[in-house]
Amino acid sequence: MKEIEIFERIGKKDFAENKDVGKEIRLKEIMPELENGRVVILNFEKIDRASQSFIHSLISDPIRKYGPNKALDLVLFKSCNERVKSIITIVVEYMQDALNKNQDEN
Amino acid sequence: MKIFIPNSAFLGNIDPFIRSFDISNTSALEITSNPNWVSVHPMVLAMIAALGLNVKPENIRISLESKSGAYAVRMGLYKMLGLSCDVKITEHAPEGRFIPLQQIKNSAELDNFISEMIPILHKDKEQASTIGYIISELGRNVLEHAQAPNGAILCAQRYEKSNTIRIGIADTGIGIKKTISQSHYAPTDLAALRLALWPGITGTTSKAGGTEQNGGAGLFFIKSIAQVNKDFFVIYSGKALYKLLTNKTMTLHADPFDDRHSLSEEMPHWPGTLVGIDISLDQTREYDALLAAIRKTYFSLRKTTTPYKRPRFI
Numbered sequence: 001m002k003e004i005e006i007f008e009r010i011g012k013k014d015f016a017e018n019k020d021v022g023k024e025i026r027l028k029e030i031m032p033e034l035e036n037g038r039v040v041i042l043n044f045e046k047i048d049r050a051s052q053s054f055i056h057s058l059i060s061d062p063i064r065k066y067g068p069n070k071a072l073d074l075v076l077f078k079s080c081n082e083r084v085k086s087i088i089t090i091v092v093e094y095m096q097d098a099l100n101k102n103q104d105e106n
Numbered sequence: 107m108k109i110f111i112p113n114s115a116f117l118g119n120i121d122p123f124i125r126s127f128d129i130s131n132t133s134a135l136e137i138t139s140n141p142n143w144v145s146v147h148p149m150v151l152a153m154i155a156a157l158g159l160n161v162k163p164e165n166i167r168i169s170l171e172s173k174s175g176a177y178a179v180r181m182g183l184y185k186m187l188g189l190s191c192d193v194k195i196t197e198h199a200p201e202g203r204f205i206p207l208q209q210i211k212n213s214a215e216l217d218n219f220i221s222e223m224i225p226i227l228h229k230d231k232e233q234a235s236t237i238g239y240i241i242s243e244l245g246r247n248v249l250e251h252a253q254a255p256n257g258a259i260l261c262a263q264r265y266e267k268s269n270t271i272r273i274g275i276a277d278t279g280i281g282i283k284k285t286i287s288q289s290h291y292a293p294t295d296l297a298a299l300r301l302a303l304w305p306g307i308t309g310t311t312s313k314a315g316g317t318e319q320n321g322g323a324g325l326f327f328i329k330s331i332a333q334v335n336k337d338f339f340v341i342y343s344g345k346a347l348y349k350l351l352t353n354k355t356m357t358l359h360a361d362p363f364d365d366r367h368s369l370s371e372e373m374p375h376w377p378g379t380l381v382g383i384d385i386s387l388d389q390t391r392e393y394d395a396l397l398a399a400i401r402k403t404y405f406s407l408r409k410t411t412t413p414y415k416r417p418r419f420i
Contacts (some may be wrong), residue, residue: 011217011221013221015220015221015235015238015239015242017220017238017239017242017243017246018213018216018217019246019319020213023318023319026318041420048231048235049235049239049393051239051242051243051327052243052321052323052324052327053242053243053246053320053321053323053324056316056319056320056321056323057318057319060315060316060317060318060321061318064315064318068414068415069415072415072416072417072418073418075417076418076419076420077417077418077419077420078419078420080419082394083393083394083397085417085419086394086397086398086401087397088417088419089401089416089417090397090400090401090404091321092414092415092416092417093401093404093405093414094305094306094315094321094323094404095315096412096414096415097314097315097404097407097408097409097410098306098313098314098315098316099314099315100409100410100412101314101315101409102313102314102315104409
């Protein structure tokens, strides 16, 4: 199990918006853990807001590659305020809709 | 190129100003203004600066009456274009009033701008956060998609009388049609704008849900912020201009053409993308209400009743 403190990774800012940092976290930390079937905790303590782009850069690829069931069993979201929860929920939902749509089209 | 700055050019009446912009002879830029005091949206300044950066300083001529000249100096236009100016001004700290023209060429500069400059423009955390969100999404759009060597040019100003913050951001990159056409059929600039504003559509892929780095939702979120706050939002690329008009309802639409709007497909060709947005501070809706409305819009596009797998919050 790995816990990633978002606040620390984005330079101790309370607005998580830099998707380049999100990409780095995803590629170097989230995906290797998921590849080994291990749990990743994304800790949003001290984060006031997150942009849709930032959350997308963190979790869209895990959902696409591992499917929503496995990805969302392994990626947990810790200490999120209601705003961050809302953005995460929007991204999680539109990714599932997108996967369904892409399956229908294939 | 010739730009005549009228007495007033804000998002509500920006169309005649843009229509009058002369795009011939791209190696020179001539700026003149109404002989009286001019009052313009920051988008106009961002536009002039973005164009001017592609022209040698010796080929730029700015002829503004003294008060407007002082305003252009204070907003950093001469400095950004490497021009000297005879107008002398006493510089007061811009706290709470404006952000002069800024050029942002990479992610680190944008990061720094958001954390350092936005709190200067507005002390209220709620509203500063909304402004930060807008600049983040628009700035990253330019850095990722525009292929603009000069990056993003932006400025913002607070208008006390209307208690509004107005933001303009410009680039002279490849424009939305070229970006969107990489993955979608967009025969015109307007068709491309429509797709770019649609949630889930990005130029980086034709697949729903975007790529691992692009969800195709940034512009939809920005338009939504303007809409729930009943504010103007303008996007101009190539020959097309889309303007979200002020609206009494809070219903968001996936298709930007279903929102109350105006369009033009015959504007002078803008080589890149130009965005202007107003944020009325008196009526800034709670961010939570905005997110709820956005979620509802996505839900309205669902073609399945399969229950969602929920994220686990601990």
